[in-house]
Amino acid sequence: MTVNHPSDRVPTVGFLYPGYSAEDDYPLLERLLSRSGGPVQLPLVHTDIGEDAHRVDALLRMGGAERLAAGVGPLKERGAEAVVWACTSGSFVFGWEGAREQVRGLAAAAGMPASSTSFAFAHAVRALGLAKVGVAATYPDDVAEHFVEFLKHAGAETVSWRGHGIVTAAEVGTLGRDRVIELVQAGNHSQADAVLLPDTALHTAAWLEDLERAVGKPVLTANQVTAWEGLRLVGAAGVPRPGLGTLFKTGAGAPQA
Structure with a gap:
């Protein structure tokens, strides 16, 4: 609707x-x-x-x-x-x-x-026709695995994913540009059509173009x-x-x- x-x-x-x-x-x-x-x-x-x-x-x-x-x-x-x-x-x-x-x-x-x-x-992955993705998650691994499972329902295969074990949103919110670029690079994979950063506690709005240049492909942030x-x-x-x-x-x- x-x-x-x-x-x-x-x-x-x-x-x-x-x-x-x-x-x-x-x-x-x-x-x-x-x-x-x-x-x-x-x-x-x-x-x-x-x-x-x-x-x-x-x-x-x-x-x-x-x-x-x-x-x-x-x-x-x-x-x-x-x-x-x-x-x-x-x-x-x-x-x-x-x-x-x-x-x-x-x-x-x-x-x-x-x-x-x-x-x-899920809708963005479908709109862009992404078949394979990499995931750079700030979360502990057990939480990140839930996101990988969720993406299956959107028709996207996660070819690589990495959790970073950050427990609180408050800490995620302190990460600056260079650290966020490191995150997206860590989640990249040669077979991935795009890299996903799934955490709304993570600042990304000012660096969307920088993130895509860092991996040479689309990056979707929360x-x-x-x-x-x-x-x-x-x-x-x-x-x-x-x-x-x-x-x-x-x-x-x-x-x-």
Whole structure:
């Protein structure tokens, strides 16, 4: 389901973001996207993170329906036409069907189209026709394995993956440009069509072109695909927006005729 809006309406997507780590990627993405392909609005509301831990039990609690529903009201007040749960691990740990149910519940609570970062990756992989991917995960290995399993349902084969054992989102949020480039290089593989960085706590918005140059292929990052997914839901992803990686440059995600 996508939203059709008048030509003079600025596409507005709301994001539910757990805690405080790399939320400043979203106002930056709003500025960069508006500059490169027309105005968009990306309001964000922080949700209760509970325990900051990349552990399956903590992540399942963090992605609970009540916590997500609590942030919907402020987003509606700010004119959101769709809402995205801006968390990868707090969605894929539920498994494919569990993550679908999470999104259905969020859509019902919000009264508007909804998605999550995990499905953003799945849809981006399909939109770009990626058959084989490499994964550079900040998470401990047991959490990263859940993401690899999730990608199978999107039709993508993970030809290489690497976890980096970082337990908290707070620590991930401190990683700078050089360290993020090291992460994407570590997740690369000669057979991979692209490299995926699945953590919305990781700053990447300012370095999307640098990351792709570092490996010579498309790179999909969590905050990048989350913004793209939201624009896809409101019918605004088909506008080519250069400077933000292959996903935005190609205008992937245009509504089908």
